[in-house]
Amino acid sequence: MSLTRRHFVQAAAGGAASSLLAFSTPSRAAAAKEFRLGLITPAGHSWNRAALAFGESLKKSTDGRLSVTVFHSGQLGNESAMMQQLQSGALDMGWIQAAELGSRVASVAAINAPYLVRSTTAVASLVRTPEALKLLDVLPRETGTIGLGWGITGMRVVFATKPIASPADLKGMKLRINPTPVYRDFYQLLGAAPTPIPTPAVFDAMSNGQVDGLEADIEFSWNQRFDRVSKVLMPMNALFMPFAPLVSGRIWQTLDAKDKELIRELVKQSLDAQIKDIVTTELGLVDKFKASGIAFRNAGDFNPAPLIAEFDKIWLPKAPQIAQLRAIGAKLA
Known part of the structure; x- marks a missing residue:
């Protein structure tokens, strides 16, 4: 039996509403995701090792429902290109230098100012302070990304x-x-x-x-x-x-609260390990x-x-x- 025009419009509207509801409130089963993570450092660099460790922890913690593919060495472009991809949602995650963020948002450049500290050990402490972490609060508004913390170089x-x-x-x-x-x-x-x-x-x-x-x-x-x-x-x-692990705001809004909390915690663990790595290996x-x-x-x-x-x-x-x-x-x- 053919639909009348009125029935067709009603059916289409109902389907669109159902699709929107499914998108805005995804079930746990429907939330399977392979995140694409870009960074400019080469394989073997401490940032890259930390990104891989985060991906392994996320996959293990979710029984494979969430996973990460790391694109190192600027395979997805330079940091400016990756920021554009993060803003559009074409890239899920990026581990981006403070230099790139500070060139876009002057207040974030505060973390790059000279003589904030005089040693790598002090760097490790500074980037964990509430004041340093608060610099990332402007990123959703200014760049369309979510900052999850700071990692470091010496x-x-x-x-x-x-x-x-x-x-x-x-x-x-x-x-x-x-x-x-x-x-x-x-x-x-x-x-x-x-x-x-x-x-x-x-x-x-x-x-x-x-x-x-x-x-x-x-x-x-x-x-x-x-x-x-x-x-x-x-x-x-x-x-x-330092660098900041970022998530595209467009991707972040599709995640439920439990997944957001898990990602934040696993990124923090990965950053803690990366910071310890730098502090302990630099003298060598x-x-x-x-x-x-x-x-x-x-x-x-x-x-x-x-x-x-x-x-x-x-x-x-x-x-x-x-x-x-x-x-x-x-x-x-």
């Missing part, structure tokens, strides 16, 4: 192809940096010429004199063996680069660098107070949270 160091003895000696040097605005302003205040270069090209840029030095964390630097193209390694005791990597023969220069005699004052003139109006984080960090030193 304190950043400078490798130089020429002799240097102090941060003051960076004046006039072409220095490869992470291009986040906070780092750019910091190194410009030191008189360096910040030179952003894609990560895969950095080693050659050091070798051929395109740049005079670079700043990076110890773990990444050992993996890349920048000591082979440098004369000096100088710990700056100033900067670190420093010893490896020392054994390689590269000269170490201690920046401890450098007085950063005038530099901090100049930096804060630029950044406190944009990210007033810096003052609070620096006060907390001073107690952790």
Whole structure:
């Protein structure tokens, strides 16, 4: 029997309502999901290992109902491209550097400010404080993503192809940096010429004199063996680069409360392990660098107070949270 136009419209409306209800209140059985997680670090990096550990825990905790496929080494694009995918819902999860987030939201850049802390052990404590975690609260509104915490790298160091003895000696040097605005302003205040270069090209840029030095964390630097193209390694005791595990807001709203709680808890466990990994292995990597023969220069005699004052003139109006984080960090030193 054929439907009349009226019956057809009623049936269609009823079907649409049923579909909407099913989408908005998914059953546990219908919530099976394989999350796609992107990050830029290579296989074997501590961030990548932590992402894999999170995926394994999630799959085990849900008997395979929820799982994670990790796309490392920027397979899904750079962090800017992954942020766009997260915003659209094309990517479920991304472990994104604070540099990328801070370039989009000035207040989040507070976590990248110089001299918040002076050691990797203090970094580990700072990123777990309520004040540091609160920086992520603006992400749903500003970026359409949900931030689940902070992971870390160690304190950043400078490798130089020429002799240097102090941060003051960076004046006039072409220095490869992470291009986040906070780092750019910091190194410009030191008189360096910040030179952003894609990560895969950095080693050659050091070798051929395109740049005079670079700043990076110890773990990444050992993996890349920048000591082979440098004369000096100088710990700056100033900067670190955390990352935040993000979930697309479009994906997050489809999850029920129990799954959200589980994901938050398992991400936290993974971050705790990653942070412990960095703190416990960094000294061993420093010893490896020392054994390689590269000269170490201690920046401890450098007085950063005038530099901090100049930096804060630029950044406190944009990210007033810096003052609070620096006060907390001073107690952790």
